[in-house]
Amino acid sequence: MIKRILVALDPDEDTPVATRFSIRLAKRFDASLTGLAVVDISNIHSAIGIGGYGTEIYGRQIWTEMADETRRIAENLLNSFKQRVEKEGVRHRDVKEQGASYDLIVEEMKYHDLLVVGRDSHFFYNQPDRDTDTLANVVKKGVSPTLVVMNEYRSVENVIITFDGSAPAARSLKAFVHLLPYGKDIEIDLVYVADGESSEDMDKAMTILKQAEDYLKEHNFRYISKEVLEKGEPGERIMEHQKKRSPDLTVLGAHSVSAVKRAAFGSTTHHLITNSEVPLFLSP
Structure with missing residues (x-):
C-alpha cells in the first residue's frame, strides 16, 4: 500500500504531469506527498569556467548569481507544487535541500513508498538544457520503486x-x-x-x-x-x-x-x- 509519495521537482514540462499522477495516487490511498526541490550547484564552476586571478572576482560574482537563481527556481517549484496539492486537498510537505541531486533524492526515497519523476528531469536548475545522470543513478541506487512519467497524463487501465x-x-x-x-x-x-x-x-x-x-x-x-x-x-x-x-x-x-x-x-x-x-x- 502506498502512504508516502515523493515527487522530484524540476523545471521541465513533465513535472506538472508527475504532480498530477502523484495527486491521483495520493487520493486513492489517502497518502501524503513530498515535493522535493534540490538546489544542486555542483555544476556552476564548470559552467562559468573560472580561470586565472584576473577573472576570479568576476567568476565569483557569476557563481553567486547562478546559485541565487537556482535557489529562486527551487522556491518557485515548491510554491507551484504547494498550490496545486492544496487545491486538491492532499496532505503534503515541501522540502528544499542543497547538495548532489541524486544523493538527496535517494536519501528521501528511504522514507517513501514511491518516487514519481519526469523522464526529462535534469536537476541543474541553472542549466536547464544540460543532461544529467540523476534519473539513472536514482533508479539504480534508490530503495523504493520509481514511476517515470512523460509529458502527458493518462489514467492507467x-x-x-x-x-x-x-x-x-x-x-x-x-x-x-x-x-x-x-x-x-x-x-x-x-x-x-x-x-x-x-x-x-x-x-x-x-x-x-x-x-x-x-x-x-x-x-x-x-x-x-x-x-x-x-x-x-x-x-x-x-x-x-x-x-x-x-x-x-x-x-x-x-x-x-x-x-x-x-x-x-x-x-x-x-x-x-x-x-x-x-x-x-x-x-x-
Whole structure:
C-alpha cells in the first residue's frame, strides 16, 4: 500500500504531469506527498569556467548569481507544487535541500513508498538544457520503486509487464503487485522477448510467463494475457509491442549493469526511458 509519495521537482514540462499522477495516487490511498526541490550547484564552476586571478572576482560574482537563481527556481517549484496539492486537498510537505541531486533524492526515497519523476528531469536548475545522470543513478541506487512519467497524463487501465525471469524483472513485478498503485481490475499483458526461435526457446519463455501469471493470479489479478515476442533487441521489440497495444503503463526491471555510455541502466531500460511514450514503473 502506498502512504508516502515523493515527487522530484524540476523545471521541465513533465513535472506538472508527475504532480498530477502523484495527486491521483495520493487520493486513492489517502497518502501524503513530498515535493522535493534540490538546489544542486555542483555544476556552476564548470559552467562559468573560472580561470586565472584576473577573472576570479568576476567568476565569483557569476557563481553567486547562478546559485541565487537556482535557489529562486527551487522556491518557485515548491510554491507551484504547494498550490496545486492544496487545491486538491492532499496532505503534503515541501522540502528544499542543497547538495548532489541524486544523493538527496535517494536519501528521501528511504522514507517513501514511491518516487514519481519526469523522464526529462535534469536537476541543474541553472542549466536547464544540460543532461544529467540523476534519473539513472536514482533508479539504480534508490530503495523504493520509481514511476517515470512523460509529458502527458493518462489514467492507467492497461499495463504491459515485461518479464524475463531475471531478478530485476522479478523485483519490479513484486513491487507493482505489493503497492497496487492501480488496483487489481487492470488488464495486464505479460511479455517476454524470445532468446531464439527454437521450440526450446519458446517453451522456456512460456514457462517463465506462466510462473509470472500464476503469481499474479495468487494476488487476485484476473485479466492477464501472455505473449512471447520474436527474437530481437528487447528494447525495440517492447516498443513495437507498446505501439501495437497502446498501454497506459509499462513495468520493467532496471538493470544496474550498463551497456550504454553514461547510463546506469541496462540497454533495454535505457532504450525505453529514452523512447517510451507511456509511463514506466521500475524497481531497483
